[in-house]
Amino acid sequence: MPKSPVKNDVEKIALIANELREEIVRMLLEAESGHTAGSLGMADIFASLYFKILNVDPKNPTNPDRDRFVLSNGHICPLLYATLAERGFFPKSKLKQLRKLNSDLQGHPKFGSLPGLETSSGSLGQGLSQAAGMAMAAKIQNKPYRVYCVTGDGEMQEGQIWEAAMFAPNKKLDNLTWIIDRNNIQIGGHTEDVMPLENLRNKLESFNWYVLEIDGHNIEEIIGACKMARSVSQRPTAIIAHTIPGKGVEFMEYKFEWHGKVPSKEQALKALKSLASLEGKIKSDYD
Amino acid sequence: MLNTTLNLNEEIFLQDRELKSGRDGFGEAILKLGEEHEDVVILTADLEESLRVTPFRKKFPDRFIETGIAEQNMASIGAGLALSGLVPFITSHAIFSPYRNWDQIRLSICFSNANVKIVGSHAGFSNSPDGGAAESLEDIALTRVLPNLTVISPIDYWQTKRAVEEMYKIKGPVYLRICKEPTPQITTENTPFEVGKAYTLVEGTDITIFNTGTVAYEALEAAKILKAGHKINVEVIAIPTIKPADKENIIGSAKKTGKCVSLEEHQINGGFGSAVSEILAEEFPVFNLRIGVNNTFGESGSYQELKDKYGISSHHVVEAILNMLKEK
Structure with a gap:
């Protein structure tokens, strides 16, 4: 995997990712329901996207030329909300409203409820198609923006994902980057036990995607892969990001039981303590 | 007419x-x-x-x-x-x-x-x-x-x-x-159309047929037969916009005739007739007979054969209205 010369940014982004993790734990504690493992696992990728890759402006969130970010597995929206707030799309004080009545922070993203949200999601498998639609719109309108779509891996058991996977290469959507959160878990267990996805790389390559595989906690690799995708012509790029569900909170890591569960007060304090001790210096097992 | x-x-x-x-x-x-x-x-x-x-x-x-x-x-x-x-x-x-x-x-x-x-x-x-x-x-x-x-x-x-x-x-x-x-062709190039509006194709006083889709023609034919053969003045109201429905015109006609029939090329459960009945039940409760496909699937055949077999062609509407008026 090629590395980009972004050393100075890397530490900054790692610190942000850790702050996002702390925010997620606080939000989920307050909300008393939600999805913990995937939200924590994708923090490095979201921090990299919103603080290095995406051409977005919180002061002009509907700029027609902005890059689009589509979250398909909407249940990890605590991370999206925390990231948007951190990036300045809305005040951080809103974050504690997650999942409350009359809140803009719905349990799954609702388009229009917050600046920076590009779609609605929840029912799995729809985001890649929506992202492909946005990428087609850029081609039709001769616009320079790129579209980034995050899906879960378990989500790829939905048939619609494969409809979109056929469509995007056929339409030569080289302005589309698909990031797959390959954390190997879903609500009912490990993906390879529930309904195997492997060999995932071969599947995607046979659909004519340009495929990269990265350590989803290595910020240089995340940024490097997203930059490389920009230079791929005539076909879309899929980045298989190997991540650890629950990353950063040791007692949650790798455990599918934390997919749809939130910590108790005691567990949250323990999690926050361990996150604080990391001080943004998360080391990946892939290092 | x-x-x-x-x-x-x-x-x-x-x-x-x-x-x-x-x-x-x-x-x-x-x-x-x-x-x-x-x-x-x-x-x-x-x-x-x-x-x-x-x-x-x-x-x-x-x-x-x-x-x-x-x-x-x-x-x-x-x-x-x-x-x-x-x-x-x-x-x-x-x-x-x-x-x-x-x-x-x-x-x-x-x-x-x-x-x-x-x-x-x-x-x-x-x-x-x-x-x-x-x-x-x-x-x-x-x-x-x-x-x-x-x-x-x-x-x-x-x-x-x-x-x-x-x-x-x-x-x-x-x-x-x-x-x-x-x-x-019921309408022409010069017929008005607005989303959300119902259109009175035939004015009448005895009973209303609310309809949507191309079975509007079956409703018109039924009205013609009832007028010529039975001296019944049927009001025919086409409702091309099912949602949002034109409540005012639906209720207005129901108030005028006091008896209603809805006709659709669709299941009567949950469809157009249900929509009309919901409005009437809440706003001006009068009898509305839903004519449409009744809790069954279709089969192969010609378009007209199927409309005949599944009870949505003009003669079904005529029969239903004659029965209704007899009973009342």
């Missing part, structure tokens, strides 16, 4: 009247719309010729998207295009869209209030030789339940053309239900 203020087709009951289909109207109207507005994009799931959009594809190849046989993908792609400022028309047979992709229509489109136009052709029995598997008799129920979605079911070719122009002006999702079969 026909309401003279609506510029309706005076030759409607002639033997050699012209028959035209809603899908032909759609194909012609969408081509014109594409010429007028460069944000109009068409998507099809391998039914280009069937939806009559080949002329659009030839003229605007960059605004024509073939998704292959993948209606779920098509609906969500439509949402992505709409959220990027375009006005996509996702086109297929009604039996596939909004059926196969109802979840995508709900979440990707309606939940985001995305400006996607959903066009379902071959609705009702109009795909009749293909049999019950291919006949969409539930799509009104599926769509009218969705928040943010406007549901339009034109009564003929000309009204389909007008509906295409008008649905473009709505900033939000719309479902257009159209007929494959050529049917008599």
Whole structure:
């Protein structure tokens, strides 16, 4: 995997990712329901996207030329909300409203409820198609923006994902980057036990995607892969990001039981303590 | 007999009247719309010729998207295009869209209030030789339940053309239900059409027939028979916009006649007749007999044979109304 010369940014982004993790734990504690493992696992990728890759402006969130970010597995929206707030799309004080009545922070993203949200999601498998639609719109309108779509891996058991996977290469959507959160878990267990996805790389390559595989906690690799995708012509790029569900909170890591569960007060304090001790210096097992 | 203020087709009951289909109207109207507005994009799931959009594809190849046989993908792609400022028309047979992709229509489109136009052709029995598997008799129920979605079911070719122009002006999702079969022209180029408005095709005092879609013609024929043979003055009200429905005109006619029948080429459960009955039950409770397909699937046959067998042709309406008036 090629590395980009972004050393100075890397530490900054790692610190942000850790702050996002702390925010997620606080939000989920307050909300008393939600999805913990995937939200924590994708923090490095979201921090990299919103603080290095995406051409977005919180002061002009509907700029027609902005890059689009589509979250398909909407249940990890605590991370999206925390990231948007951190990036300045809305005040951080809103974050504690997650999942409350009359809140803009719905349990799954609702388009229009917050600046920076590009779609609605929840029912799995729809985001890649929506992202492909946005990428087609850029081609039709001769616009320079790129579209980034995050899906879960378990989500790829939905048939619609494969409809979109056929469509995007056929339409030569080289302005589309698909990031797959390959954390190997879903609500009912490990993906390879529930309904195997492997060999995932071969599947995607046979659909004519340009495929990269990265350590989803290595910020240089995340940024490097997203930059490389920009230079791929005539076909879309899929980045298989190997991540650890629950990353950063040791007692949650790798455990599918934390997919749809939130910590108790005691567990949250323990999690926050361990996150604080990391001080943004998360080391990946892939290092 | 026909309401003279609506510029309706005076030759409607002639033997050699012209028959035209809603899908032909759609194909012609969408081509014109594409010429007028460069944000109009068409998507099809391998039914280009069937939806009559080949002329659009030839003229605007960059605004024509073939998704292959993948209606779920098509609906969500439509949402992505709409959220990027375009006005996509996702086109297929009604039996596939909004059926196969109802979840995508709900979440990707309606939940985001995305400006996607959903066009379902071959609705009702109009795909009749293909049999019950291919006949969409539930799509009104599926769509009218969705928040943010406007549901339009034109009564003929000309009204389909007008509906295409008008649905473009709505900033939000719309479902257009159209007929494959050529049917008599009730309206003309000069007949008014507004989304949300019901139209009194025939004024009457004894009983009202509310109708939607191309069975409006069966309602007109029933009214003609009842007038000539039984001196019954039937009011015929076409309701091309099922949601939002024209409550004022529905209630107004019910107040005038006090007896109602609804006629649809669709299941009576959850469909158009249910929508009319809901309004009447809440606002002006009068008897409304729902005529339509009653809790059964269709089968193969000609369009007229199926309308006859499943109880939605003019003579069924005549019989039902005579029974109603006898009982009351």
